[in-house]
Amino acid sequence: MTPDKRKDLLKMSAIWAFILVELAFFSIIGDRLSVSDKAFMDFENMLLLLKQSAPIGIIALGMTVIMINGNIDLSVGATFALAAIVLLESMTWPFMQTLGDWAIPLAWLFALLTGVAMGAINGLIVWKTGVDAFIVTLGAMLGFRGLVFMFNGEQPTSHLNWTLVDFAEAQFLGLHTATWFLLATALLLWLLMTKTVHGRNAYAIGNNREAAVNAGIRVGPHFLLNFMLIGFLAALSAVVFYSESGSVNPNDGMLYELWAITAVVLGGTKLAGGYGSIISTLGGVIAIQLLRKGLGHVGADTQTVNLVIGLILIAVLILDRQLNRKGQEELKI
Amino acid sequence: MSDQVPVLRLEGIVKTFPGVRALDGVSFDVRPGEVHALMGENGAGKSTLMKVLGGIHAPNEGQIFIAEEPVTMTSPMQAKAKGVVFIHQELSLADELTVAENIFLGELPLKSFGRVDWATLYARTDDILKKLNVRFTAKTRVGDLSIANQQMVEIGRALTVSPRAVIFDEPTASLTDAEKVVLFDVIADLQSQGVGIVYISHRMEEVFKMTDRISVLRDGQYRGTLETAETNEDEVTKLMIGRSLDLSRNETEHEFGEVALEVRGLSCGQQFQDVDFAVHKGEVLGFYGLVGAGRTAIAETVFGLRTPSAGTILINGKEERINSPIDALRLGISLVPEDRKDQGLVLGMNCRDNMTLPQVGDLTAGPFVSDGAEIAIFDQYRDKLDIRTPGWRQLVGNLSGGNQQKIVIGKWLSMRPDVLIVDEPTRGIDVGSKSEIHNLIRELAAQGYAVIVISSEMPEVLHVSDRIVAMYSGKVMREFTAQDVTEDNLIQAISGLGDDKAA
Numbered sequence: 001m002t003p004d005k006r007k008d009l010l011k012m013s014a015i016w017a018f019i020l021v022e023l024a025f026f027s028i029i030g031d032r033l034s035v036s037d038k039a040f041m042d043f044e045n046m047l048l049l050l051k052q053s054a055p056i057g058i059i060a061l062g063m064t065v066i067m068i069n070g071n072i073d074l075s076v077g078a079t080f081a082l083a084a085i086v087l088l089e090s091m092t093w094p095f096m097q098t099l100g101d102w103a104i105p106l107a108w109l110f111a112l113l114t115g116v117a118m119g120a121i122n123g124l125i126v127w128k129t130g131v132d133a134f135i136v137t138l139g140a141m142l143g144f145r146g147l148v149f150m151f152n153g154e155q156p157t158s159h160l161n162w163t164l165v166d167f168a169e170a171q172f173l174g175l176h177t178a179t180w181f182l183l184a185t186a187l188l189l190w191l192l193m194t195k196t197v198h199g200r201n202a203y204a205i206g207n208n209r210e211a212a213v214n215a216g217i218r219v220g221p222h223f224l225l226n227f228m229l230i231g232f233l234a235a236l237s238a239v240v241f242y243s244e245s246g247s248v249n250p251n252d253g254m255l256y257e258l259w260a261i262t263a264v265v266l267g268g269t270k271l272a273g274g275y276g277s278i279i280s281t282l283g284g285v286i287a288i289q290l291l292r293k294g295l296g297h298v299g300a301d302t303q304t305v306n307l308v309i310g311l312i313l314i315a316v317l318i319l320d321r322q323l324n325r326k327g328q329e330e331l332k333i
Numbered sequence: 334m335s336d337q338v339p340v341l342r343l344e345g346i347v348k349t350f351p352g353v354r355a356l357d358g359v360s361f362d363v364r365p366g367e368v369h370a371l372m373g374e375n376g377a378g379k380s381t382l383m384k385v386l387g388g389i390h391a392p393n394e395g396q397i398f399i400a401e402e403p404v405t406m407t408s409p410m411q412a413k414a415k416g417v418v419f420i421h422q423e424l425s426l427a428d429e430l431t432v433a434e435n436i437f438l439g440e441l442p443l444k445s446f447g448r449v450d451w452a453t454l455y456a457r458t459d460d461i462l463k464k465l466n467v468r469f470t471a472k473t474r475v476g477d478l479s480i481a482n483q484q485m486v487e488i489g490r491a492l493t494v495s496p497r498a499v500i501f502d503e504p505t506a507s508l509t510d511a512e513k514v515v516l517f518d519v520i521a522d523l524q525s526q527g528v529g530i531v532y533i534s535h536r537m538e539e540v541f542k543m544t545d546r547i548s549v550l551r552d553g554q555y556r557g558t559l560e561t562a563e564t565n566e567d568e569v570t571k572l573m574i575g576r577s578l579d580l581s582r583n584e585t586e587h588e589f590g591e592v593a594l595e596v597r598g599l600s601c602g603q604q605f606q607d608v609d610f611a612v613h614k615g616e617v618l619g620f621y622g623l624v625g626a627g628r629t630a631i632a633e634t635v636f637g638l639r640t641p642s643a644g645t646i647l648i649n650g651k652e653e654r655i656n657s658p659i660d661a662l663r664l665g666i667s668l669v670p671e672d673r674k675d676q677g678l679v680l681g682m683n684c685r686d687n688m689t690l691p692q693v694g695d696l697t698a699g700p701f702v703s704d705g706a707e708i709a710i711f712d713q714y715r716d717k718l719d720i721r722t723p724g725w726r727q728l729v730g731n732l733s734g735g736n737q738q739k740i741v742i743g744k745w746l747s748m749r750p751d752v753l754i755v756d757e758p759t760r761g762i763d764v765g766s767k768s769e770i771h772n773l774i775r776e777l778a779a780q781g782y783a784v785i786v787i788s789s790e791m792p793e794v795l796h797v798s799d800r801i802v803a804m805y806s807g808k809v810m811r812e813f814t815a816q817d818v819t820e821d822n823l824i825q826a827i828s829g830l831g832d833d834k835a836a
C-alpha cells in the first residue's frame with residue numbers, strides 16, 4: 001500500500017473510529033452519570049438517533065457535493081423553512097382539499113420544486129455573474145428568510161394531516177421513514193459523486209477550476225446542477241421533518257447551514273473544494289447527533305453540548321492538519 | 334582568490350526523510366566575491382539543501398560554517414541575521430503593501446508604543462533602492478510593479494542586512510532578457526562588495542556567463558565542483574544526468590501534409606496584432622520570442638480561451654469560430670498549457686482520472702463511468718509515452734515534472750487531435766526528461782500531428798522545429814525554416830531588430 005493510500009484510508013475511517021469512541025465513552029461513563037435509567041446503547045435509542053440525524057443529515061450530504069465542487073451554500077436553512085411552509089400551506093388550498101390524500105404527493109412536489117427553484121436562483125447567479133457562492137448564498141439566506149417572514153409574520157404555519165403523520169412515523173424493517181430517506185440520499189449521492197461523469201467533473205472543478213475549463217468541462221452547468229440538488233435536498237429534508245410535525249415556525253432551520261457544514265468538515269471534506277466523501281459526511285452527521293444525545297443523556301444542557309461540539313470540531317481540524325503536513329515543509333505561522 | 338576564507342561552507346551534509354536519503358554527504362564552499370552555481374536535475378536535492386541552509390530542515394549529519402565558524406541554522410530569519418539570505422524563485426510579496434513595507438516586512442523600524450517609524454523606513458528603503466538602481470519609489474504599491482521589479486523588491490529584502498552570502502533560486506525563471514541584464518548588474522554589484530553568491534539555475538547559458546564555479550548534485554549526492562572557465566556544457570550535463578543532452582539542430586527533412594491550422598490577420602487587443610501563420614500535418618512549428626511577446630495569447634485564442642478582436646482561424650481549410658475550449662476540442666485542437674500545475678492538471682486526482690478528464694463524458698456504461706474503458710485509455714498512453722508511475726491510482730501531484738507533463742500530453746493525445754499546441758513543453762522539467770519530451774514531440778509530428786511548440790529556450794526551439802515563427806511585442810517579425818535559421822537572426826528578430834529584413 002502506498003503511503004498516500006494508507007493516509008486516505010486513515011482519514012476515511014477516522015470519523016467512524018471517532019463514533020466508536022463516542023459510543024464507548026457514553027456507554028461506560030454515561031451509565032454512571034445518566035439522569036435516566038435507560039442504557040445509552042439501547043437499540044430503540046439508536047434508531048431514534050438515526051431518525052433525528054435525518055433533517056440536518058440530508059442537507060449535509062448535499063452540502064458535501066457543493067463543497068467538493070468548490071462552493072458553499074448558506075441559504076439551506078432558509079430554503080428548508082420556505083419549503084416547509086409551502087408543504088403545509090399548500091395542503092390548505094381549496095382545490096387541494098378536494099383531492100383527499102392525493103393532496104399529499106402534490107404538496108410534496110410543490111415543496112420540492114420550491115427548493116429546486118431556490119437552488120436554481122443561487123446557481124444561476126453564481127454561474128452567470130461569477131460572484132463568490134459565499135456572498136450569493138449569504139444574500140439568499142437573508143432573502144429567503146425574508147420570504148418566510150413575509151408569509152405569516154411571526155406566526156407559525158400549521159396543518160396536520162394524519163395520513164402524512166402516519167407515513168412519517170412508520171417504520172420499515174425497523175428504520176423510521178426519515179432514516180430511510182437519509183440512507184437513500186447517501187447512497188444516491190455516493191453513486192453520483194464516485195461513479196458518474198458529473199461527480200468526477202465536480203471533483204475536478206473543485207480541485208482546479210482552470211484545468212477543468214481547459215479540459216473542456218462546462219463549469220457553470222455543473223454549479224447550477226449542484227445548487228439545484230442541494231435546494232432539492234433542503235426541501236426534501238423539510239418534507240421529511242414537517243410531514244410529522246405539521247407546524248413550522250418562521251425561525252425554523254436557522255443555523256442549519258452551519259450544522260451541515262460542521263458535519264461535512266468533521267467528515268473530512270475540504271472547505272477549499274476538490275476533496276471529500278459522502279460516506280464520511282454521513283459519519284460526521286451521526287457523530288454530531290451522538291454527541292448531542294450522549295451529552296444530553298449525562299445531563300448536559302444545550303449550551304454545554306454546543307461548547308463541546310465546537311471544541312471537538314476545532315480539535316479535529318488541528319488533527320487533520322497534522323496528518324496533512326508534508327514533513328516540515330509547511331509554512332510556519 | 335582560493336586562499337580566502339569562504340563566506341559559507343557546507344561539510345558532509347546528510348538529510349534523510351522516511352525512506353529517502355535526500356542529501357547524502359554534500360559539501361561545497363562559497364568564497365567572497367564569487368558566483369557559485371549549484372546545478373542538478375529536479376529532485377537532485379537542491380531545494381532540500383537550501384532548506385537545510387535556511388534552517389527549515391535540520392541536517393542529520395554535517396556542519397554549516399559561516400566564515401569558518403560552525404553554526405546551527407534554526408530559521409530563515411536567523412540565517413538572515415547571520416548574513417545568509419535567500420531570493421526565492423517564487424515571489425512572496427504582499428501586493429497591497431508598499432515597496433518599503435515589503436522590504437522591511439517583519440523588521441519595520443519602530444518608535445515607542447509599537448508605532449512604525451515611517452521616516453526611517455523610507456530613508457532606509459531609498460538607500461536600498463539606490464543600490465539596486467531601480468526606477469520605482471519606496472511608496473509604490475508592489476502589486477503595481479512588473480514581475481521583474483517585484484523581484485528587485487525581493488532582492489531588496491536581502492539587503493536590509495549586510496549579507497555575506499546571497500542564494501538565488503532560479504532568479505531568471507520569469508524574467509525577460511532585458512530584465513535579466515538588470516539582475517545580472519545587481520549580482521555583479523554584490524560580487525564586487527565581496528558577497529558570496531550561490532546561483533541555482535537550470536539554464537546553462539546563464540550559468541556559463543555568470544558564474545566562477547559550478548557544483549553539481551545528482552540524486553542527493555555531491556558530484557563535484559568545476560571551474561566554469563575550464564569546463565563546458567557537455568561536461569556539466571554529464572555530471573548532472575550521467576550522460577549528455579542532445580540539443581542539436583533539427584535537420585530532418587520530410588514531406589508535410591496539408592495545412593491543418595491556418596490563422597489570418599488574427600488580433601487580440603493589446604496582446605497581439607495581425608498574426609498570420611499556418612501549420613501542416615506532420616510539421617513542428619516553433620514560436621520563439623520573449624515572455625510577453627504574445628505567443629501564449631495566440632495559443633489561448635486558438636484554443637478558445639480568448640476572443641479575437643479581428644482575423645480568421647481556418648481548420649483543415651474551413652473557417653471556424655472557436656468560442657471555448659469545448660469548440661477547440663471538437664475541432665481537434667488541444668493545448669498543453671504553460672503552467673502544468675495551475676492550468677493542466679488536477680493535482681488532487683489520480684493519474685487515470687487526469688488523463689481521461691476531457692472525455693470522461695464519453696466513457697460511460699449506463700449512468701456510470703466505465704472503469705474498464707478509462708483504464709484501457711490510461712494503459713495505452715502510459716505505454717505509448719513511457720509514463721513512469723506505480724499505477725493509475727497514484728496522485729498526479731506525486732509524480733515528477735516530466736511524468737506530469739506526459740500525463741498532460743497523454744490527456745490530449747487520447748482525444749485524437751489534429752493540432753497539438755505545447756506551451757513551454759519542458760519548463761521546470763529536469764534535463765533527462767527534457768530530451769524525452771523533445772523526442773516525443775518529433776515523434777508525434779512524424780505520426781502526422783500538426784504540432785505547435787512555444788518556447789523561451791532557443792536551443793529547444795531549434796532542436797524540435799521544422800519552421801520557426803519569431804515574435805516581438807505582439808507581432809510576427811519573421812518566419813524561418815529549420816534550414817535557413819541562425820541564432821543571430823533569431824535573436825535579432827525577437828528583439829525587434831529583424832524588422833527591415835522581414836520586409
